[in-house]
Amino acid sequence: MTDTPDILVIGGGNAALCAAIEAAEAGARVLILEAAPKPYRGGNSRHTRNFRCMHDGPLSVLVDAYEEEEYVADLMKVTGGKTDEGLARLAIQSSQDCLPWMEAHGVRFQPSLSGTLSLARTNAFFMGGGKSLVNAYYRTVEALGVEVRYEAHVTHLELDGDCIARVDFDHEGQSHSLSPRAVVVASGGFQADRDWLARAWGPAAKNFLIRGTPYNRGVVLADLLGQGVASVGDPTQCHAVAIDGRAPLYDGGIVTRLDCVPFSIVVNNEGERFYDEGEDVWPKRYAIWGRLVAAQPDQVGHVIIDAKSINLFMPSVFPPLRADSIEELAGMMGLPAQKVAATVAEFNSACGDTSGFSPMELDGVTTTGLTPPKTNWARPITEPPFYGYSLKTGVTFTYLGLKVDERAQCATDRGPIRNLWAAGETMAGSILGQGYLAGFGMTIGTVFGRIAGKEAAAYANAA
Amino acid sequence: MQMQPEFVEEARRQAEICNACRYCEGYCAVFPALQAERAFAEADLTQLANLCHNCRNCYHACQYTAPHEFDLNLPKALAELRHDSWDTFAWPGGLARAFQRSGTMIAVAFVLGFAALFLAARALPAEGEGFYAVLSHNAMVAIFAPAFLLPLASLSVSLRRYWAHVGGGRITLGHLRHAFGSAAKMRNLAGGHGDGCNFEEEDRFSQARRHAHTAVLVGFLLCFASTSSGTVLHYVFDAPAPYGFWSLPKLLGVPGGLLLGVGALWLAHLKLKADPELGAPRAWGGEMGFVLLLAFVAWSGLALWLLRDHAALPMILALHLGGVLAFFLLMPFTKMAHGFYRLAALVRDAQRREAS
Numbered sequence: 001m002t003d004t005p006d007i008l009v010i011g012g013g014n015a016a017l018c019a020a021i022e023a024a025e026a027g028a029r030v031l032i033l034e035a036a037p038k039p040y041r042g043g044n045s046r047h048t049r050n051f052r053c054m055h056d057g058p059l060s061v062l063v064d065a066y067e068e069e070e071y072v073a074d075l076m077k078v079t080g081g082k083t084d085e086g087l088a089r090l091a092i093q094s095s096q097d098c099l100p101w102m103e104a105h106g107v108r109f110q111p112s113l114s115g116t117l118s119l120a121r122t123n124a125f126f127m128g129g130g131k132s133l134v135n136a137y138y139r140t141v142e143a144l145g146v147e148v149r150y151e152a153h154v155t156h157l158e159l160d161g162d163c164i165a166r167v168d169f170d171h172e173g174q175s176h177s178l179s180p181r182a183v184v185v186a187s188g189g190f191q192a193d194r195d196w197l198a199r200a201w202g203p204a205a206k207n208f209l210i211r212g213t214p215y216n217r218g219v220v221l222a223d224l225l226g227q228g229v230a231s232v233g234d235p236t237q238c239h240a241v242a243i244d245g246r247a248p249l250y251d252g253g254i255v256t257r258l259d260c261v262p263f264s265i266v267v268n269n270e271g272e273r274f275y276d277e278g279e280d281v282w283p284k285r286y287a288i289w290g291r292l293v294a295a296q297p298d299q300v301g302h303v304i305i306d307a308k309s310i311n312l313f314m315p316s317v318f319p320p321l322r323a324d325s326i327e328e329l330a331g332m333m334g335l336p337a338q339k340v341a342a343t344v345a346e347f348n349s350a351c352g353d354t355s356g357f358s359p360m361e362l363d364g365v366t367t368t369g370l371t372p373p374k375t376n377w378a379r380p381i382t383e384p385p386f387y388g389y390s391l392k393t394g395v396t397f398t399y400l401g402l403k404v405d406e407r408a409q410c411a412t413d414r415g416p417i418r419n420l421w422a423a424g425e426t427m428a429g430s431i432l433g434q435g436y437l438a439g440f441g442m443t444i445g446t447v448f449g450r451i452a453g454k455e456a457a458a459y460a461n462a463a
Numbered sequence: 464m465q466m467q468p469e470f471v472e473e474a475r476r477q478a479e480i481c482n483a484c485r486y487c488e489g490y491c492a493v494f495p496a497l498q499a500e501r502a503f504a505e506a507d508l509t510q511l512a513n514l515c516h517n518c519r520n521c522y523h524a525c526q527y528t529a530p531h532e533f534d535l536n537l538p539k540a541l542a543e544l545r546h547d548s549w550d551t552f553a554w555p556g557g558l559a560r561a562f563q564r565s566g567t568m569i570a571v572a573f574v575l576g577f578a579a580l581f582l583a584a585r586a587l588p589a590e591g592e593g594f595y596a597v598l599s600h601n602a603m604v605a606i607f608a609p610a611f612l613l614p615l616a617s618l619s620v621s622l623r624r625y626w627a628h629v630g631g632g633r634i635t636l637g638h639l640r641h642a643f644g645s646a647a648k649m650r651n652l653a654g655g656h657g658d659g660c661n662f663e664e665e666d667r668f669s670q671a672r673r674h675a676h677t678a679v680l681v682g683f684l685l686c687f688a689s690t691s692s693g694t695v696l697h698y699v700f701d702a703p704a705p706y707g708f709w710s711l712p713k714l715l716g717v718p719g720g721l722l723l724g725v726g727a728l729w730l731a732h733l734k735l736k737a738d739p740e741l742g743a744p745r746a747w748g749g750e751m752g753f754v755l756l757l758a759f760v761a762w763s764g765l766a767l768w769l770l771r772d773h774a775a776l777p778m779i780l781a782l783h784l785g786g787v788l789a790f791f792l793l794m795p796f797t798k799m800a801h802g803f804y805r806l807a808a809l810v811r812d813a814q815r816r817e818a819s
Contacts, residue, residue: 039528039529039530040530046526047526049486108655108656108658110488110489110655110656111489113485113486113488114485114488114495114498115485126486127489127490127524127654127655127656128486128487128489128490128520128521128523128524129484129486129487129524129526130486130526131523131524131525131526132520132523132524132666135523135524135666139666139667248532251526251531253484253526253527254483254484254486254526255480255483255484255527255533311501314483314485315479315482315483315501316483317479317480317483
């Protein structure tokens with residue numbers, strides 16, 4: 001690359017690509033710096049599967065309607081109100097126009113996947129998953145003349161007053177500096193920097209698994225925060241789920257999830273239950289179990305189910321441990337056998353009438369007199385063979401990020417930075433103060449990526 | 464019927480990962496069939512392998528391909544198992560192993576076919592006009608009737624073995640309608656969204672392979688119909704060859720030959736661009752040899768018509784009929800067999816869908 005681009009996009013996932021497409025279509029010359037090598041391009045987007053989308057009536061693969069107020073209410077519920085309502089409504093309202101835009105730029109949707117029927121109305125699934133979306137967008141940006149450099153590691157953005165004056169990066173063993181007119185930061189959270197996680201969480205973080213890309217190390221985020229760029233969010237908040245304890249340290253993605261918790265009891269290393277496993281249907285609860293498990297000794301949980309339930313959930317990629325008695329299973333799991341047997345016996349005796357058991361809906365089949373209770377799907381664990389899975393905390397992305405306004409623009413306490421925009425997970429903390437709503441990360445990335453690209457291009461074209 | 468355990472094991476390992484992901488559900492018939500199982504018996508995997516059309520969309524959409532430690536390459540795993548299943552079910556057994564893999568073996572068969580026809584033309588009596596002035600009708604029938612019927616007998620043994628292996632049930636008209644409908648539209652090469660497949664250039668979608676394959680299929684069927692119409696004219700209407708251009712054999716055969724000839728060369732061209740590591744690399748030579756044999760049969764057939772008054776006609780006829788002879792005799796042991804297995808797999812899939 002000999003020329004300085006009008007716009008430099010840092011990152012290579014959904015938000016970065018949406019920004020690059022909008023900027024290039026507005027006539028700007030765009031360079032994308034993606035830290036990952038080509039096979040791993042796309043950040044966490046390559047692991048995603050759907051896009052939560054508002055719609056007033058049937059839209060593409062989405063059925064019925066999912067209106068703004070319901071969408072906002074769903075978000076309020078998971079975040080406990082910890083959101084910027086203005087930005088949240090902007091993301092939600094814009095999502096409806098995004099879906100046809102995505103289709104026009106090569107993304108293909110499919111009806112809700114089997115096993116995810118509860119999302120058929122609210123979430124549009126990508127045909128082939130997030131990597132196919134990423135592939136389609138890379139094809140689109142290449143056709144628009146956008147240059148993409150892989151394994152390009154941005155090391156520093158020089159903030160000079162209210163302007164990014166220079167961007168330094170390493171590529172193919174050499175250091176480079178560029179002074180583009182505008183910069184879009186879309187390089188994700190910091191979850192792959194385990195030291196940073198440990199500073200926020202303490203030693204517990206060493207037991208966390210990272211569900212997605214190992215390339216989101218928060219280098220650009222730390223660099224900007226260090227220069228006084230406004231931030232939002234709490235470093236311990238993140239989208240974290242409970243995943244199979246045998247998952248790889250990074251990039252395990254969707255196949256490491258376990259959907260069996262509602263049909264189980266979950267005990268900690270001491271053989272004790274710690275939360276209502278049947279509180280709600282799993283798609284509404286999977287995102288709280290990451291934090292629940294993180295709060296247990298050694299950050300691990302142990303799922304125990306019996307033969308009645310083994311076929312009630314999606315198959316998982318790792319086979320369960322299997323034994324003919326609870327004591328034997330506890331031994332295989334490295335748990336105190338007598339204690340686990342007592343916990344199971346206590347749970348079993350608290351179960352009542354199970355004739356109303358219905359796996360796909362809240363059935364009210366509950367325990368009585370047990371703490372914590374199990375308020376749905378509470379069937380005694382009695383039928384051998386017994387099966388066990390271990391659960392660990394799987395971090396998807398961290399919420400501490402860059403604070404942006406409704407134009408996706410970054411700021412310092414002295415006011416907006418004229419030529420710096422942010423999109424995607426690196427600014428999602430502005431909207432997600434805590435909790436997570438399935439498919440909302442892609443909504444934030446698409447909406448704010450497009451805004452950032454348009455705003456950056458308008459600025460660069462006017463300069 | 465025992466398939467090679469390493470192919471079965473690898474296909475099972477990958478299918479279990481796919482079943483926990485399911486992102487590719489919309490691409491083709493393989494994934495809904497895969498997701499219907501919780502554990503994969505050898506027969507389930509054989510059926511999935513024969514249902515796979517090697518469009519490769521799932522590979523390029525997959526978040527778990529190398530360098531990821533899960534190292535998924537489902538198109539390859541299924542292609543290896545598919546070829547192994549054809550080796551396993553073929554009768555007589557050893558022939559499939561040779562011709563599925565080796566283009567050279569196909570070329571050798573062709574040369575032998577040519578030599579046989581060349582010698583027959585010299586040794587056997589000729590009577591009549593056109594081709595029959597080179598080789599009599601009765602001599603041709605004496606050679607080609609068994610060369611056509613023996614392979615069909617062999618294929619029927621193989622298909623029975625396949626059907627027993629995958630546990631197929633009673634076939635209804637509805638099952639056949641589904642299977643032939645899928646094949647006619649090449650539905651499983653459309654990618655679910657209709658954009659086609661990722662065959663020639665990484666993740667770029669294209670209809671090229673779907674269209675080329677349709678050209679070959681329609682061309683082949685037209686050529687077959689042309690020959691059949693000639694047979695009917697000969698025996699029923701006592702109207703022996705040669706036929707003029709405005710006759711049924713020519714009106715079917717000329718467009719058929721063109722479609723087959725162009726389609727086969729197009730497929731060969733696409734195959735050169737495609738990454739062999741997303742198929743069964745061992746079978747590449749045999750597949751290429753088969754496609755080129757098809758192209759040769761088509762173009763030499765057209766040459767016979769164009770050069771019907773040329774002095775080289777006897778030589779061209781021997782070449783063409785030698786190619787046809789090799790094509791028919793090898794039918795159960797070359798890529799040609801895939802059409803029969805694929806239809807069987809589609810019929811079986813229709814039964815699964817009906818039952819679910």
